[in-house]
Amino acid sequence: MGRTLAEKVWDEHVVRTAPGEPDLLYIDLHLIHEVTSPQAFEGLRLSDRTVRRPDLTLATEDHNVPTVDWDKPIADPVSRTQVETLRRNAEEFGIRLHALGDKDQGIVHIIGPQLGLTQPGMTIVCGDSHTSTHGAFGALAFGIGTSEVEHVLATQTLTQKRPRTMAVTVNGSLPDGVTAKDLVLTLITHTGTGGGQGYIVEYRGPAIEELSMEGRMTICNMSIEWGAKAGMIAPDQTTFDYLADKPEAPKGADWDAAVEHWRGLVTDDDATYDKEIVLDASTMTPFVTWGTNPGQGVPLGEAVPDPASFDEPSDRVAAEKALEYMALTAGTPMREVKVDTVFVGSCTNGRIEDLRLAAEVIKGRTVDPDTRLLVVPGSAKVRLQAEDEGLDVVFKEAGAEWRGAGCSMCLGMNPDQLAPGERSASTSNRNFEGRQGKGGRTHLVSVPVAAATAVRGTLSSPADLPALD
Amino acid sequence: MDAFTTHTGVGVPLRRSNVDTDQIIPAHYLKRVSRTGFEDGLFAAWRDNPDFVLNRPEYSNGSVLVAGPDFGTGSSREHAVWALMNYGFRAVIAPRFGDIFRGNSGKAGLVAAQVDDKVVSRLWDFLEDNPGGVVTVDLESRTVKAGEGADAIEDSFDIDDYTRWRLLEGLDDIGITLGHADDITAYEQGRPSFKPATL
Numbered sequence: 001m002g003r004t005l006a007e008k009v010w011d012e013h014v015v016r017t018a019p020g021e022p023d024l025l026y027i028d029l030h031l032i033h034e035v036t037s038p039q040a041f042e043g044l045r046l047s048d049r050t051v052r053r054p055d056l057t058l059a060t061e062d063h064n065v066p067t068v069d070w071d072k073p074i075a076d077p078v079s080r081t082q083v084e085t086l087r088r089n090a091e092e093f094g095i096r097l098h099a100l101g102d103k104d105q106g107i108v109h110i111i112g113p114q115l116g117l118t119q120p121g122m123t124i125v126c127g128d129s130h131t132s133t134h135g136a137f138g139a140l141a142f143g144i145g146t147s148e149v150e151h152v153l154a155t156q157t158l159t160q161k162r163p164r165t166m167a168v169t170v171n172g173s174l175p176d177g178v179t180a181k182d183l184v185l186t187l188i189t190h191t192g193t194g195g196g197q198g199y200i201v202e203y204r205g206p207a208i209e210e211l212s213m214e215g216r217m218t219i220c221n222m223s224i225e226w227g228a229k230a231g232m233i234a235p236d237q238t239t240f241d242y243l244a245d246k247p248e249a250p251k252g253a254d255w256d257a258a259v260e261h262w263r264g265l266v267t268d269d270d271a272t273y274d275k276e277i278v279l280d281a282s283t284m285t286p287f288v289t290w291g292t293n294p295g296q297g298v299p300l301g302e303a304v305p306d307p308a309s310f311d312e313p314s315d316r317v318a319a320e321k322a323l324e325y326m327a328l329t330a331g332t333p334m335r336e337v338k339v340d341t342v343f344v345g346s347c348t349n350g351r352i353e354d355l356r357l358a359a360e361v362i363k364g365r366t367v368d369p370d371t372r373l374l375v376v377p378g379s380a381k382v383r384l385q386a387e388d389e390g391l392d393v394v395f396k397e398a399g400a401e402w403r404g405a406g407c408s409m410c411l412g413m414n415p416d417q418l419a420p421g422e423r424s425a426s427t428s429n430r431n432f433e434g435r436q437g438k439g440g441r442t443h444l445v446s447v448p449v450a451a452a453t454a455v456r457g458t459l460s461s462p463a464d465l466p467a468l469d
Numbered sequence: 470m471d472a473f474t475t476h477t478g479v480g481v482p483l484r485r486s487n488v489d490t491d492q493i494i495p496a497h498y499l500k501r502v503s504r505t506g507f508e509d510g511l512f513a514a515w516r517d518n519p520d521f522v523l524n525r526p527e528y529s530n531g532s533v534l535v536a537g538p539d540f541g542t543g544s545s546r547e548h549a550v551w552a553l554m555n556y557g558f559r560a561v562i563a564p565r566f567g568d569i570f571r572g573n574s575g576k577a578g579l580v581a582a583q584v585d586d587k588v589v590s591r592l593w594d595f596l597e598d599n600p601g602g603v604v605t606v607d608l609e610s611r612t613v614k615a616g617e618g619a620d621a622i623e624d625s626f627d628i629d630d631y632t633r634w635r636l637l638e639g640l641d642d643i644g645i646t647l648g649h650a651d652d653i654t655a656y657e658q659g660r661p662s663f664k665p666a667t668l
């Protein structure tokens with residue numbers, strides 16, 4: 001019988017299998033950052049162990065770094081210690097590190113693809129749940145905890161129970177102005193935050209094939225938001241074209257051998273999935289969240305839902321709690337919700353295409369005087385490219401803040417935070433209570449919606465903006 | 470890691486679903502480079518509220534947390550497990566856990582016991598009617614128990630066999646894997662040359 005993409009990649013990485021035990025999987029690439037690695041290195045030292053394959057490990061600084069004055073020493077001493085600890089560990093164990101100030105520094109899930117280190121058919125892990133992003137290349141990529149980070153450092157393997165597989169087939173084409181972000185937000189509201197639990201999900205169908213690599217990364221990125229173990233998309237010509245000129249992509253005969261192998265990484269016609277979901281992209285519209293988990297969303301054209309409209313009692317209670325936290329009243333049109341801060345960035349939507357889309361909406365317009373627009377490139381390279389294209393000037397002329405690369409307000413670990421009660425429209429991936437700052441209220445949105453919202457000051461799409469002369 | 474066979478301790482009813490790891494410990498508290506001292510960040514946003522269950526004296530020695538579905542979803546931060554353990558929790562009972570959280574628990578020595586929705590509802594009622602009441606989590610027989618007499622609650626919980634075995638034995642995962650070092654070396658010899666390296 002045929003195999004799915006996920007099964008093929010899994011099978012290629014089994015080091016050892018035994019009845020009643022999880023498989024031992026080989027890891028091709030281990031990405032690390034400052035927040036989830038210090039205790040792992042400490043564990044190695046305490047047990048007198050070493051890093052088995054520093055040459056399959058890459059470190060960067062992203063979660064906890066400032067996005068202003070990033071060329072100066074980090075002001076917060078606790079944050080500084082964490083970053084310095086990573087630098088010391090990288091030095092001691094011989095690991096390549098892209099530190100703040102380096103042109104390859106950035107959010108870990110942005111730099112892997114951008115360097116060409118993320119390739120089809122690989123196993124990729126990182127102490128970060130959005131590692132699923134790399135699945136856009138047909139890699140099996142998932143987030144792990146710090147104990148597992150230590151396990152991978154010491155052994156270059158992980159013990160893993162083979163998950164079930166699911167197909168999400170998206171037919172049709174996304175209408176103009178509707179993005180990969182709207183697609184994945186629609187999907188999560190459809191399935192709920194636990195809908196993907198226990199599955200490796202493969203996204204497929206015409207609407208997925210039409211997406212750029214960056215759009216595909218946005219989809220795979222948010223797999224974890226509906227509970228999936230990983231998200232994957234079969235590699236195709238779009239994937240190969242993206243990789244061809246990347247610095248770490250295979251060269252010469254290796255490239256030819258790699259592409260030949262990659263072409264086989266598709267689900268066989270006679271393979272079966274444990275579960276299938278089918279969606280139609282052509283009916284999708286800009287989509288926004290109203291609640292405190294990513295599954296609480298509605299089309300932008302609709303209103304804040306009434307908790308009583310939910311069938312499940314637990315959904316009703318969750319909706320009531322969410323509306324109270326979000327200070328929203330059922331029935332309010334989403335378009336009337338006033339926003340204080342707009343955040344464009346993160347590993348979901350902080351790549352160059354995202355910044356181009358935002359600039360396209362902002363160009364020739366100004367940010368609403370009561371709204372703040374923060375634009376944070378996902379990596380130093382994205383920042384340099386954007387500056388090369390003059391996008392930074394577009395943002396600054398409109399009244400936005402143009403920052404250095406990092407996770408920033410996606411998780412509010414550095415000083416980029418919402419104040420209590422402040423409301424944001426954010427292109428990131430999590431609207432959890434307090435995620436962007438204690439008491440902060442987050443609406444997840446696409447890049448065009450974020451940009452239009454910054455101009456109008458209420459949740460909006462570019463279609464709501466008056467035409468430019 | 471300390472072995473875990475059975476534990477009986479004060480149960481804490483956390484009547485909430487979808488408690489993600491940002492709720493368990495906000496990012497702001499993740500800056501420490503040790504595995505200890507995270508108890509201050511546990512449920513930080515709710516601790517300001519005097520009525521929050523952990524602030525009530527009857528539950529102050531709680532060691533078994535009883536939560537609603539989708540506990541520990543979201544971020545991979547193992548700090549969430551450390552914060553619970555640093556505070557004194559030995560086990561969490563819930564109808565459904567975030568995958569990474571459940572994995573992290575098994576590695577760090579916290580028992581994540583998955584039970585039916587109804588069991589959680591009954592435990593919540595019991596613990597609210599009997600503040601300070603104890604719950605037993607028996608890993609050997611995979612059962613949770615609380616109360617006495619006719620209303621006693623006793624039901625089985627799910628945990629995968631391998632995690633249970635490691636917890637019962639208190640085994641270090643890395644040590645087990647290093648026992649298979651020859652298999653790893655053999656695998657490495659067959660890796661294709663087009664696979665990328667960082668150095």
Ligand code: SF4
Nearest residue numbers: 130346347407410411
């Ligand atoms: S941008 Fe946000 S989601 Fe992505 S790695 Fe950083 S903190 Fe995590």
